[in-house]
Every structure is written in structure tokens, then in C-alpha cells.
Amino acid sequence: MQIIVEQVLNALQMGVLLFLIASGLSLVFGLMHVVNLAHGALYMVGAYFGITVARGLDNFYLALLLAPLLTAMLGVVLERTLLARTYGRGMYPQVLLTLGLVFAFDELVRIIWGAPIQTLALPPGLEGTVMLFGASVPAYRVLVVVIGAVAIVALLLGFGRTRLGAMVRAGVDDREMAAALGIDVNRLFSGVFAVGSALAGLAGVLSVPIFNAYPGMGSEILISALVVVVVGGMGSLAGALIASLLIGAATVVGQIYAAEFSTAVIYLVLVVVLLVRPQGLMGIAR
């Protein structure tokens, strides 16, 4: 029982972090048709913002709140000043720009925060284990899953049940038509980019005590996040959620039964999904 509860929690925790990153990536792609390779950089910057806030104010919980906000602000600035210039020019300028940003941010982080790997000490109460369904599990993992679940529910409700969400969905389905109906697509872009950046920032700061922070951490997670987006279907939040949990579970199962090949397991999932459903689990064939 202990082992099952722990491994399920491990899978959920992995899935939740992946979703926080992949949802922004998927929405931005769905709405703006931008392949934002710099999304991983926002995750990294969120982690470092979190480190600075947590150390400066000596409060980890404030870091969980402020780091996503700061990351969202940075995201909007990037979107308005740089990405906006590439809209309507096809994919290559975007890929070049966002890939360039990846390198630029890795180097900036190295200059500002230094190259050595850093971590954050967990606040008292989170550093130990708690009992859950008769199993003792790391307390912080539980917090990650809870925060992630809250963010997921808020996002799904906001996306599915509000007028703003409906506008975003309209934009994803048919950008030109949405614009013709009087939706300010540009402001919508910025808004969605901000939300995506905030979620990436949240994932970043949440991951520091587990994965540590170092320049280049964003590129590592970006690959898994891209796999999630493709498996889930571009632009689909529900798809991203299902895919995140699937990839999270696959990672854990892979590690238990074949640790040597565990990093290959997620690609196996990717290949199978692409063979069976090329548009992704919840994607719409176009």
C-alpha cells in the first residue's frame, strides 16, 4: 500500500508540473500559432525569481505567489516587444527568435544568479513526510499536487465557463473569424501569454526544492512539455491535462520497471499516440 500510494503521488506530482508548463505552451500555440521555444526559459526565470523572493523576504509561500506574477510581467514584455513583431511572418522568424531567447536567458541567468546549481530550503512543516492513505509521503510533494490541482481547476473553469475563456476558445478555433466578430485578438494574445508565463513561472518555483535551479534547466523540461503538447493535441487544454498525467505515469512506471530506459518511455508513448491518433489525443484533425 505504502509503495502504491507513493508512486501514484509521484506520478501525479510529475503530471501536475508538466501540465503547468505544457498548458501555456499549448494555448499559445493554439491561439497564436507561435511555437514558443522560450517557454522553458520562462520556467527557468520563474525558478530564479522564486529563489530571489524566497531568500530576500525569507518566505517561501510569498515566492510561490510573486514568482508567477513577475514571470507573467516578463512574458508580456517579451510578447509585446519581440514576439509581436513576428506575427504573420510564418514559423521561421518565431523559431529563430524564441530559440535565441533560450540562449540569451541561459546566459543572463548565469550572469545574474551565477552558474552553480542552487536550491531553496523548504519551510518548516514541508521538509518532512506526512501520512496519506496509510502511507508516509514527502509533504512537499503533496503541496505541489494540491497547488497544481487548484491551478488546473481554475484554468479549466476560466477557460470553459467565462466569457473571456469563450473568446480565447473562439480565437483558437478560428482566429480570423474571431477578429472579424470584434474580439481584440492582440490583447487576447497578451493575456494568454501572461497566463501561460505565470503558469510556467509557478512550475519553475515549485520545482526548485525538487529539481534545483541551474542555467539550462528550461531546455530540459521543454522537451517533455513539447511531447505533452503533441500527445495531448495542439491547443487543447483537456488534452494537455490528460497527456501530462499520462506522461507523468509513464515516467514513473518506466523508472520502476526499467530505470535504464526510463527517459525513452515517454517517447514510446509519443510514437504510439502519433501512430494511432496523429492529431493528438484531444486534437482536432485539420
Next chain:
Amino acid sequence: MTAFHRTAIAAALAIASAVPLPAAAQGKDLKVGLLLPFSQVFAVYGEAVKEGFDLAIEEAGGQAAGRKIVVLKEDNKEDPKVTLQLVRRYTKDDNVDFLVGPIASHVVAAIRDEVTRAKTFLLVANAGNNEVTGKDCSPYIVRTSFSNWQVNHSMGQYAAENLGKSALTVASNYDSGREQAGAFKEGFVQKGGKAPQEEWPALGTADFTPIITNIRAKQAELDMVWAFLAGSAAPRFVSQVTQAGLRGPKLKMVVPVYGADELFFPAMGDAAVGVMVSGHYMSSLDTPRNLAFQARFQKKYGKVAHVMHVQGYDTAKLMLATVEALKGDLSDKAKVRKMLTSLQVDSPRGYFRIDPRTGNVVQNIYIGEVIKRADGTLGHKILKTYEQVADKGEGCKL
């Protein structure tokens, strides 16, 4: 010919004349080609080796036997192909006297043949794969850092004698991980330990908790977990084991020193306390030689030197001593090799020399435990010294 053409040709000529003259015309500068990474994840290691190297050159007044030292620095990106190209350029175009580097085992393996063909001495300042001073040893390669076997074999012996007979090893699933876990196992079993259980997580594994959960299931029967995980995964693993509540008086965490020293202390925080380490250098070595070195290093760089800094420093020291002993004349390669492998160097890590049979360093291996000092900083308490440990150099026929 248009005006544009004339300008272009003039510009080309100007650029051509600015290119450095061939080596022969440059007098007797001692040229060193660095094969180190200065970008991406490996940059921390490259910078560390260079900082130590630079300090030693500076102490020598930037010269050896009257020859001015010129250090060529180029980012090898710790990529085998890039490094191979760099070796060709350094040896063919720049005519360097020594090559220094690289960090990763697979990179040194990739340049081994080219270095040997070019008959240029490579001083390995980190990469620890056993073969390069074992079955793939070369008359042109000496290693001042360590071999994977050397650092971990002594720990295997110490652990079986002092920590218990039941161990589990966790190592990244690649050559270096296999070699290090194998060396620990060899020493452990020699001293009466049971053959350890093994876990081999893939390179690039982000979350080790599924494996840690497996360890928890075996917790009762284990005395220690020995781990080597590549790069940023090393401190992450220790943190995750600690968060899972597995650490305690009963279950010891054991790692090679480069998995728990000043480089990774910021990444580990208090989770580092109590971790057992083995290695060829610890900053807290209480010898006059080391204290003086640390004082100079901290004055120059404002931080505590760790094992990678010392490896860079000692590589330069051995090179300088060799050039001095030969009065700057490096023309006879056999003599250079003989000198490199016969000098004894008084290092911050204690005396070391190069084994003439294999080219690997012969040095003390220290066993220590991470402690929190009164001032709140982390450091190592040294528990035992294995004097002058030499690698077996399996398969080396020189």
C-alpha cells in the same frame, strides 16, 4: 577593377597581415591549449579548472624556465567533435606544448588517438574514465585528477569496515557511472560486504523519487546508499532522498567527493550534512600547504576552492615543474614523459606523483563526512586517509 574591389582587396590584405606569425617566429613562448567548456551546463567545471590553473600560472610569474606562458582558451562545449577539431587546431596551427582538459570521460576517449598521433602531451585535468590510463593508455597522456576506480574503491573498503555490510548503489547508466559503482562494489566485497543491490537510472532522469520509493521498501535491510549521478542530478538525488525521510542514523548516504562539496553545497543546503564522501581533495584538509593555498585562492577569487579548482591548479603545477626541470627544452618527448612521471608535486591535496606505468596520478584518498561548522558553513570532517592509492591501470601496456 572597381573601387569596391580595390577596397576589398586592401581590407583583405590588412586582415591577413594582422594574423599572428607562425609559431617559429614567436620565440620561445610556452603554449598551452585549454580543452575546457565555458558554456552550457558544463561551464561551471571548465571555469573551476581554469581558475585553479590561472592561479598557479600567476604564482609562477607567468613563466616557466624563462619561457613566457601563453594560454589559449577556446570553448570545447564538452562536445567530442568540437574538442577533436580544437586538438587538431592547437597541435597543427598553434603548435602548443601542452593540452589541458577535458571534463568528460567520453570527450577524452574521443581525442585519445589524435593526441597520441600528434605527439602532444595531454594533461587530463578531470575526466576519470579508467581506460585512458588503463587499456587505452598513451605515452602522451598523463592524468592529474583521478580515476573512477581510485576515488571509489577506497570508499568501498571503508564502508564495509565501518558502515555495515549491506549497501545499495545508484549510478547514472553510462560508462562513468558503471565504473564508479563497480569500483565501490569491488572494494566493498573485498572487505566482507555483501554484493550491493543496484539501481541504474538513465542519464537525464529528473525525478528519482520512484527509485527512492523502491529504496524505502528495502530500507530495513540496508546500511547505506552509495550514489553517483552525473552533473546536476547529484545534489538533486540527495535532496530527494532527504525529503522522502530516508536519511537517518541507520541509513548512510555515501557519494564521491565531487557529489557533495563546495560546488554543490548551495544546491544541497542542510541536506548535505551527514553525507559520507571519498575523494582526493577536501577543502578542510588541515595542512600548512593547503591552508596557504586556500588563503591565496580565496584572496584572488573570494570563494573556497574545491576539488575541481585543485585539479586545475595541480595540472599547472606539474606542467611548470616539468618545464623548469628540463630548463625549458621540451624537444625530446621521451624526456618530457620521464620528467612528468618522476616528479613529486607538493599539492594542497598532499603529495602526488604520476605513475610511469599508467600515466595516472598516485595520491591520497580521503574519507570524510559533511558537517555544519560553528559559523554555519558546510565542510568536510576527515575520518581516514588511504595513503598514496594507485589505480590498477588494467590493460595498460606502455
